[in-house]
Amino acid sequence: xxxxxxxxxxxxxxxxxxxxxxxxxxxxxxxxxxxxxxxxxxxxxxxxxxxxxxxxxxxxxxxxxxxxxxxxxxxxxxxxxxxxxxxxxxxxxxxxxxxxxxxxxxxxxxxxxxxxxxxxxxxxxxxxxxxxxxxxxxxxxxxxxxxxxxxxxxxxxxxxxxxxxxxxxxxxxxxxxxxxxxxxxxxxxxxxxxxxxxxxxxxxxxxxxxxxxxxxxxxxxxxxxxxxxxxxxxxxxxxxxxxxxxxxxxxxxxxxxxxxxxxxxxxxxxxxxxxxxxxxxxxxxxxxxxxxx
Amino acid sequence: xxxxxxxxxxxxxxxxxxxxxxxxxxxxxxxxxxxxxxxxxxxxxxxxxxxxxxxxxxxxxxxxxxxxxxxxxxxxxxxxxxxxxxxxxxxxxxxxxxxxxxxxxxxxxxxxxxxxxxxxxxxxxxxxxxxxxxxxxxxxxxxxxxxxxxxxxxxxxxxxxxxxxxxxxxxxxxxxxxxxxx
Numbered sequence: 065x066x067x068x069x070x071x072x073x074x075x076x077x078x079x080x081x082x083x084x085x086x087x088x089x090x091x092x093x094x095x096x097x098x099x100x101x102x103x104x105x106x107x108x109x110x111x112x113x114x115x116x117x118x119x120x121x122x123x124x125x126x127x128x129x130x131x132x133x134x135x136x137x138x139x140x141x142x143x144x145x146x147x148x149x150x151x152x153x154x155x156x157x158x159x160x161x162x163x164x165x166x167x168x169x170x171x172x173x174x175x176x177x178x179x180x181x182x183x184x185x186x187x188x189x190x191x192x193x194x195x196x197x198x199x200x201x202x203x204x205x206x207x208x209x210x211x212x213x214x215x216x217x218x219x220x221x222x223x224x225x226x227x228x229x230x231x232x233x234x235x236x237x238x239x240x241x242x243x244x245x246x247x248x249x250x251x252x253x254x255x256x257x258x259x260x261x262x263x264x265x266x267x268x269x270x271x272x273x274x275x276x277x278x279x280x281x282x283x284x285x286x287x288x289x290x291x292x293x294x295x296x297x298x299x300x301x302x303x304x305x306x307x308x309x310x311x312x313x314x315x316x317x318x319x320x321x322x323x324x325x326x327x328x329x330x331x332x333x334x335x336x337x338x339x340x341x342x343x344x345x346x347x348x349x350x351x352x353x354x355x356x357x
Numbered sequence: 358x359x360x361x362x363x364x365x366x367x368x369x370x371x372x373x374x375x376x377x378x379x380x381x382x383x384x385x386x387x388x389x390x391x392x393x394x395x396x397x398x399x400x401x402x403x404x405x406x407x408x409x410x411x412x413x414x415x416x417x418x419x420x421x422x423x424x425x426x427x428x429x430x431x432x433x434x435x436x437x438x439x440x441x442x443x444x445x446x447x448x449x450x451x452x453x454x455x456x457x458x459x460x461x462x463x464x465x466x467x468x469x470x471x472x473x474x475x476x477x478x479x480x481x482x483x484x485x486x487x488x489x490x491x492x493x494x495x496x497x498x499x500x501x502x503x504x505x506x507x508x509x510x511x512x513x514x515x516x517x518x519x520x521x522x523x524x525x526x527x528x529x530x531x532x533x534x535x536x537x538x539x
Binding site: 094096100 | 379381383407408409411416417418419422423424430432435436438439440444445446448451453516518519522
């Protein structure tokens with residue numbers, strides 16, 4: 065009995081001394097810290113750096129209160145070579161202002177020299193990729209007004225003829241730190257069409273857009289987007305738009321340098337009124353400069 | 358026989374008491390400030406810092422999630438996580454240290470203590486030596502203070518184009534209210 069007690073007291077003494085062992089205890093504290101059930105805030109990788117992949121809209125939405133200015137240039141086709149300096153003599157310029165009106169909602173206005181088009185756009189972020197939702201999903205709508213059409217030239221012109229609209233569902237996912245992909249079912253409505261190009265009346269068109277980016281380094285990525293048109297006539301002179309470019313990010317700016325077969329950067333026009341043919345070298349150089357205020 | 362029993366009880370009580378003397382918080386405030394004059398302020402606030410202090414020996418540990426730092430400018434916050442801190446790879450920073458000569462018994466009014474320890478950010482360790490104010494009030498322990506680190510300490514690369522806009526010495530302010538851990 066006596067021996068037993070001694071052993072027990074010895075054991076308990078040892079046990080109660082353990083907490084004094086400094087180093088071990090600090091590590092214990094760290095473990096205890098993990099058990100505190102801290103509100104874990106994980107960083108979800110943004111799928112895209114800019115609001116567009118190239119021409120196609122990305123799922124990114126301007127944060128509330130932020131003002132973005134986007135200056136976009138699309139030059140002429142590069143195939144004429146030095147004669148018009150690879151298309152630089154024929155620039156289309158678009159100036160766009162975007163504002164984060166509400167959390168997850170951006171609105172924008174712009175003017176593009178292509179068909180002297182005024183546009184209004186809105187994008188709403190429905191889901192953000194997280195542990196619970198595997199995709200970023202945004203809804204996007206645009207209305208473009210062609211102000212180039214003159215009533216003196218087309219006496220029967222109605223105001224509504226100037227308008228084109230798009231509605232897009234954008235879904236993207238960042239698969240890894242580097243690779244993000246996006247798919248986008250798109251509806252385009254043109255109130256007026258040029259039958260010389262479209263061959264048949266296709267006022268309502270359905271397209272399937274897709275795009276992606278691959279990060280080459282922290283601030284540089286390779287981007288590509290394409291849209292397949294289900295509705296256009298097979299003799300239509302319009303082509304599906306393909307854009308390949310790079311994003312270069314420097315603090316508050318993103319520079320997007322790109323090659324595309326489209327001369328316009330407005331949604332309804334680049335999606336369904338692209339005339340360039342990649343296989344014939346009818347490619348235009350262009351860039352978007354994105355500045356945040 | 359009797360002395361053994363007393364010894365057992367004493368040791369038991371001692372160990373109990375030792376274990377009970379821990380203080381903690383889940384809502385500590387950690388702030389950093391890396392602004393340069395004339396440029397946009399670069400600062401962020403984390404209000405979910407966890408801290409545990411062992412009041413018997415002054416050992417203290419704390420942890421922040423990088424994504425928990427709130428900036429005024431959401432884009433700056435995205436760049437902080439994506440480009441500078443690699444928060445996807447290194448989601449948290451930890452501190453492990455000791456308040457020298459800390460004693461809860463002799464602590465009543467305002468007191469300053471030397472705090473020594475190791476701050477780990479992005480897998481890089483940096484020794485921190487500073488002085489913090491410690492105050493006890495209504496069974497709570499208040500710890501506040503500040504110290505400086507630099508981006509180089511943790512191998513955080515700053516591109517030349519923004520180098521002038523980010524301070525070399527980044528000030529880190531801490532403000533923790535700990536309650537007893539039961």
